[in-house]
Amino acid sequence: MHIDVNSAFLSWSALKLLKEGSKIDLRNEISVVSGREASRHGIVVAASIPAKKIGIRSPMNLRDAKKIYKDVIVTHQDREFYKECSKNMLRLIKYLFPKYEQYSIDECFVDYTEMKKLYGDEVKFAHKLKNEIYKRFGFTVNVGIGNNKLLAKMASDFEKPNKVHTLYLNEIEEKMWPLPISDLFMAGKSACQKLKGLGIETIGDLAKYDQNKLIGLLKSHGKMLYEYANGIDDSPVENRYDDRKGIGFSKTMEDDIEDKATIYEMLSKFSNQISLELKKRGMYAKTLVVTIRYASFKTYNHQIKFENNTNLEEEIFKYSKQAFNKLWNLEPIRLIGLRVSDLSNNNDIQLSLFDENNKVITEKEIDKLIDDINKEFGSGTVFKGFNNVNQKKKS
Numbered sequence: 001m002h003i004d005v006n007s008a009f010l011s012w013s014a015l016k017l018l019k020e021g022s023k024i025d026l027r028n029e030i031s032v033v034s035g036r037e038a039s040r041h042g043i044v045v046a047a048s049i050p051a052k053k054i055g056i057r058s059p060m061n062l063r064d065a066k067k068i069y070k071d072v073i074v075t076h077q078d079r080e081f082y083k084e085c086s087k088n089m090l091r092l093i094k095y096l097f098p099k100y101e102q103y104s105i106d107e108c109f110v111d112y113t114e115m116k117k118l119y120g121d122e123v124k125f126a127h128k129l130k131n132e133i134y135k136r137f138g139f140t141v142n143v144g145i146g147n148n149k150l151l152a153k154m155a156s157d158f159e160k161p162n163k164v165h166t167l168y169l170n171e172i173e174e175k176m177w178p179l180p181i182s183d184l185f186m187a188g189k190s191a192c193q194k195l196k197g198l199g200i201e202t203i204g205d206l207a208k209y210d211q212n213k214l215i216g217l218l219k220s221h222g223k224m225l226y227e228y229a230n231g232i233d234d235s236p237v238e239n240r241y242d243d244r245k246g247i248g249f250s251k252t253m254e255d256d257i258e259d260k261a262t263i264y265e266m267l268s269k270f271s272n273q274i275s276l277e278l279k280k281r282g283m284y285a286k287t288l289v290v291t292i293r294y295a296s297f298k299t300y301n302h303q304i305k306f307e308n309n310t311n312l313e314e315e316i317f318k319y320s321k322q323a324f325n326k327l328w329n330l331e332p333i334r335l336i337g338l339r340v341s342d343l344s345n346n347n348d349i350q351l352s353l354f355d356e357n358n359k360v361i362t363e364k365e366i367d368k369l370i371d372d373i374n375k376e377f378g379s380g381t382v383f384k385g386f387n388n389v390n391q392k393k394k395s
């Protein structure tokens with residue numbers, strides 16, 4: 001299941017105003033929430049359903065929103081209150097489901113597979129769950145149900161608010177394929193433009209298209225979109241790690257970034273910093289998380305476990321690129337972060353594949369050599385070339 005708060009920031013702001021004694025419920029008005037930070041001042045970060053109906057969207061300039069409807073009600077975002085609402089909902093989810101995954105401030109996945117024995121029919125339970133959330137906290141959610149995370153997420157995005165939808169594999173042809181490709185999870189604006197250039201208009205068109213041509217056009221992103229269009233997703237529902245126990249770096253961009261090379265450079269730099277810090281502490285990490293915040297303020301994480309616990313820059317960089325590519329929908333990025341966690345002081349290299357182990361040991365030796373030279377002759381005397389942006393150039 002995917003549980004998604006309906007117009008989260010707007011609903012939560014509406015709730016806060018009601019609690020403070022306001023007579024109007026922003027959810028029923030043509031209303032928006034605007035950004036507070038200087039750089040985002042005057043940008044719509046959330047719009048009510050009535051506002052969306054007349055074409056007001058985030059991220060839109062407040063001035064443009066007022067051109068559409070001059071009496072639009074504007075309120076400022078309140079991150080502290082949003083966090084509180086988010087935590088309340090998550091607490092209930094954690095209580096009900098051993099396997100949950102917080103996906104963003106207002107979205108989470110739960111694995112219902114084993115719970116069915118206990119809670120019964122998933123559709124009936126989803127209705128109970130959404131009603132319980134409303135009764136306890138005063139805001140509505142959509143619950144999407146599917147065979148995997150992708151299908152559940154697509155389902156929760158169907159008609160809103162306060163609804164339960166299913167999207168099982170045998171329903172994708174009827175319920176998902178007729179939708180425009182822009183409705184497909186991870187199909188951002190620029191990918192959609194390229195796909196439309198191939199005559200692909202609906203998710204069904206994409207599902208039936210030649211996968212190799214899509215890979216030629218959009219690389220790994222094309223492969224992923226093709227799989228999603230066919231309802232394929234094998235990623236598990238995984239709890240997020242404990243933030244406090246890791247090492248991480250992030251950067252907020254001056255301008256929103258759209259090109260991969262710049263992001264890779266940043267991930268490379270973070271990998272280097274993390275590797276140094278791990279070595280300093282004599283620790284190895286088991287888990288890595290990449291965080292992306294988009295211009296729209298939505299923040300997403302993708303977590304990967306290393307094959308072997310590591311403190312090697314090359315490994316951290318390699319996995320960070322994998323996680324990043326799973327996460328990025330090609331939209332402009334406002335913040336990028338990289339963090340490792342599950343730290344321990346053993347590197348626990350498994351005797352799996354001979355070649356791989358040789359590679360790990362070789363890289364480790366190189367790292368050690370570089371460290372030794374830098375200790376001897378001062379930091380920065382030797383460093384690794386940045387050779388991973390373009391794999392073809394790698395030798």
Ligand SMILES: [Mg+2]
Pocket residue numbers: 004005006007008106107
């Ligand atoms: Mg939402």
